[in-house]
Amino acid sequence: MPLASSADVLGAAKTAGRGIGAFNVIQLEHAEALAAGAERTASPIILQISENAAKYHGALDPIGLATVAVARAASVPVVVHLDHATDEALVDRAIELGFTSVMFDASALDYDENVSRTADVVRRAHTAGVWVEAELGEIGGKDGVHAPGVRTDPAEAAEFVAATGVDALAVAVGSSHAMTTRDAALDFDRISALAQAVSVPLVLHGSSGVADADITRAVRAGLTKINIATHLNVTLTAALRRYLDENPSVVDPRKYLGAGRAALADETARLIGVISGR
Numbered sequence: 001m002p003l004a005s006s007a008d009v010l011g012a013a014k015t016a017g018r019g020i021g022a023f024n025v026i027q028l029e030h031a032e033a034l035a036a037g038a039e040r041t042a043s044p045i046i047l048q049i050s051e052n053a054a055k056y057h058g059a060l061d062p063i064g065l066a067t068v069a070v071a072r073a074a075s076v077p078v079v080v081h082l083d084h085a086t087d088e089a090l091v092d093r094a095i096e097l098g099f100t101s102v103m104f105d106a107s108a109l110d111y112d113e114n115v116s117r118t119a120d121v122v123r124r125a126h127t128a129g130v131w132v133e134a135e136l137g138e139i140g141g142k143d144g145v146h147a148p149g150v151r152t153d154p155a156e157a158a159e160f161v162a163a164t165g166v167d168a169l170a171v172a173v174g175s176s177h178a179m180t181t182r183d184a185a186l187d188f189d190r191i192s193a194l195a196q197a198v199s200v201p202l203v204l205h206g207s208s209g210v211a212d213a214d215i216t217r218a219v220r221a222g223l224t225k226i227n228i229a230t231h232l233n234v235t236l237t238a239a240l241r242r243y244l245d246e247n248p249s250v251v252d253p254r255k256y257l258g259a260g261r262a263a264l265a266d267e268t269a270r271l272i273g274v275i276s277g278r
C-alpha cells in the first residue's frame with residue numbers, strides 16, 4: 001500500500017462524515033504500534049511527527065524516514081504528516097523526505113502575518129503535491145498554558161481558508177494540549193458553526209483531554225482530523241512501568257518496549273473506533 005495523501009484520506013472521511021485519527025510518533029515503536037492498530041481495524045491513519053519530536057532527535061530525517069518506511073509497508077492507507085511546524089525549512093525538509101502532509105503553525109503570529117506566511121508555504125507545498133494544515137485561534141496547553149476559553153471565529157476561519165488556500169484548518173473549540181485528564185468541555189455549537197462556514201476538513205488538537213463520547217460527538221458535529229499524542233504516551237508509559245515493575249531483572253529493551261508497543265497498538269485500535277464517529 002503506497003503512502004497515502006491527506007487529500008484522499010481526509011477528503012473521503014469528510015465526505016462520509018467520519019473522523020480520522022492523527023497520532024504522534026516520537027519513537028520507532030510509536031510508528032509500528034500505530035500502523036498495527038490501524039491494520040487491525042482496516043482503517044486509514046495519520047502518523048504525525050512534531051517539530052518538537054524532530055528537535056528531540058536532533059533532526060527530522062531519522063525518525064521521519066523510519067516512519068515513511070513503516071507507512072509504505074502497511075496494508076492500510078497511512079499518511080505521514082509534519083505536526084506544528086513553525087520553521088519553514090523543516091516544512092521543506094519534510095516534503096523532501098516524502099511526507100505527504102504538513103502543518104504550518106503560524107498561529108502565534110498576528111492574523112495578517114499568519115495569512116501571508118501560510119500562503120507562501122501553501123504555494124510551495126502544493127507544487128510538490130503536499131497537503132497543508134494551518135491553525136487559526138491558538139490552541140493553548142503547551143508549556144503549562146491552559147487556554148480552553150479560546151474560540152475560532154467562523155467568519156474569520158472562512159476568510160483565512162480563502163486567503164491562504166490551506167487544505168485543512170485546526171480550530172480552537174475548547175480543547176487544550178497535553179491534558180492527562182479527559183474532561184475538556186468542547187463547544188459543540190461552535191464546531192457546527194465552523195463546519196457550516198468552512199469547506200475544508202477541520203482539525204481538533206489536544207484531543208487527549210476529550211472523553212471518548214465527546215470525540216465521537218465532535219466528529220458528528222463536523223470535525224474530521226482528531227489529533228492525539230499525550231493520551232497514547234500515558235498508555236505507553238503505564239505499560240512500560242508495569243512491565244519493569246513486574247520484571248525487575250529485565251535488561252533487553254525489546255522486552256519492555258515490546259510490552260509498551262503492544263499496549264499502544266491496542267489503544268490505537270480502540271481509539272480508531274471512537275474517532276470513526278459511527
Ligand code: G3H
Pocket residue numbers: 024083084176177178179204205206207208209227228229230231
Ligand atoms: O498536534 C498534536 C496534538 O494536538 C496532540 O495533543 O497531546 O493533547 O493529545 P495532545
Ligand code: ZN
Pocket residue numbers: 084177205206227
Ligand atoms: Zn496540536
